[in-house]
């Protein structure tokens with residue numbers, strides 16, 4: 718048993734989609750969450766910048782005494798996982814891409830998989846590689862969605878928001894044209910605007926939540942190591958952001974359905 722917290726990071730609010738899944742599947746686990754809002758969005762950054770920011774985030778969370786780390790950011794997973802793993806051999810460290818790719822391969826019936834993700838995730842080719850390992854025949858149509866994360870971070874999550882609805886329709890069109898039956902929300906921010914994406918894609922497409930898919934893999938990894946927390950005690954929750962605390966708390970609390978105000982501190986990174 719290990720009651721130390723799990724560290725979770727993202728560029729901002731997106732990783733809260735993993736937090737929500739973790740709190741529901743394993744309410745006894747403590748966690749420390751970091752949203753690097755001062756440097757969001759990550760999706761338009763270079764691989765070199767993403768490696769530096771990922772290293773910064775791992776260092777911050779290691780300083781809070783975490784027992785494991787979930788990289789709840791597809792963009793960091795795609796561009797910096799190798800560096801994070803190489804530099805932290807002693808720490809269980811999981812990304813979101815392999816679990817989401819696995820969930821999509823299990824869900825698809827036609828082998829036509831769509832991917833909505835940031836520009837840096839799409840250009841890395843990480844999802845195509847992960848899917849090809851599991852299903853060499855699958856056809857992947859990937860669409861970079863640079864307008865979505867800034868809208869989420871600005872709290873524009875209502876599916877009738879014209880800018881959001883328009884962007885969702887624009888990004889859904891190539892996936893509908895390709896006949897995808899399964900679409901990976903390959904950025905952890907996107908489940909926060911799931912209603913808008915669902916509206917644009919229609920009711921028949923299966924949506925894969927990359928943050929939620931990774932939580933099962935994280936809990937299995939902890940169980941294998943005998944490192945789950947004490948199931949008899951509720952876990953503690955702590956949130957950090959690096960800018961814009963007020964908006965972070967407002968949008969995050971609405972998404973999680975808890976008041977994050979007393980649990981959230983803004984830090985300088």
Ligand code: DGL
Pocket residue numbers: 727728729731732757758759760761789790791792793835838866903904905906
């Ligand atoms: N939520 C992150 C991801 O999964 C980062 C999005 C961004 O900051 O552009 O890729």
